[in-house]
Amino acid sequence: MATITANELKTKGITAVDTALAEEPTVQITVRGSAKYVVMRCEHYNKLREQELDLAIRESRAEFERGDYVIESVEEHMRRVLE
Known part of the structure; x- marks a missing residue:
């Protein structure tokens, strides 16, 4: 650098x-x-952001496939997050 x-x-x-x-x-x-x-340069930054978002999507899909998620109402979610 x-x-x-x-x-x-x-x-x-x-x-x-x-x-x-x-x-x-x-x-x-x-x-x-x-x-x-x-x-x-903006082009380089945008490429890095795209890679970061691709990684987040892959991680989310892997969590979903493992069953590592919660199904709950908005109220339940807010209680869980704020506690």
Whole structure:
């Protein structure tokens, strides 16, 4: 992952980010030597979100196939969740 300092971002602006993203899919921005932010193109972010949602669907289907679910009314559900 490419790294840009906060000072470099301040002086070079978005050009520093664009240059780093031309080489790597993500860029880490450091503040006072510590990693603080990660920047990526929207296309990369959307791909990650899609993968995350696909995983959630697979996990839900596996739970359903195992019978790991509860059938209950809204009132019962709220009682169970809030307790």
